[in-house]
Amino acid sequence: MQKEYTVTVYTEDRIGITNRITIIFTRRGINITSLTTAETEIPGVYKFIITVMSTREKLDKVVGQIERLIEIHRAFVHEEEEVVYQELALYKISTRSLDTGDIERLIRENQARILTITADYFVIEKTGHQQELTDFIKKLEPYGLIEYSKSGRVAIVKWSRRFHEHLKELQAVPES
CATH class of the missing domain: 3.30.70.1150 (ACT-like. Chain A, domain 2)
Known part of the structure; x- marks a missing residue:
């Protein structure tokens, strides 16, 4: 059954990443109803907040594809009560x-x-x-x-603390 979901995607700041993410939704026939992006509290890490009407099964596949992109740290599907x-x-x-x-x-x-x-x-x-x-x-x-x-949706995930600690650890590691 289709319902509204929020997808959060944590990325590096790269030219064309918005297009690469949205085309994955397009190929699966999922219409994005809202897309907001901004830098997180960690410099260089951006958070996409994407609102869609879809089924959970379809979105789980989309998130799997998104996470295979090199510039992606993580992507998550959230039910309304999780944000x-x-x-x-x-x-x-x-x-x-x-x-x-x-x-x-x-x-x-x-x-x-x-x-x-x-x-x-x-x-x-x-x-x-x-x-x-x-x-x-x-x-x-x-x-x-x-x-x-x-505007599009601006969201905070209720359970994301451990993941944000992981992002802060990435910030502490010097780039090679």
Whole structure:
């Protein structure tokens, strides 16, 4: 049965690695719904956070293929309960809606905040899970929603401590 999974991949910083990873998903017919990458707390080690709809069996095969790439330290498949995650959304709203005052209450009630205000628009920031962020769009539409943009998933794995200790050991070993 297909469901949403988070795949984390720890890599070296190499040109083309994103393409090499994503093509493995493409060849297996798995659509990536979100991809975020950034350097970890260990210099030179990058973490890809990939969200997909798939079966566990298919993903286990994909992770096996990914780990065969030279630049990969490790790759993991995670169920939703194994990760703590958030996404970030920005909403551009017409400044005219500030005249009523209702929108400020809506922003507070939804744990969002205003980032910037111009003569024509203002930008609201909200973090949460995907459904929360899209539900907030519906609440903002009556106020003159101009634009919406959302990040991919940012996640921390609940059980990854031993692996991170391994990465720190790699950092301590001088390169030859």
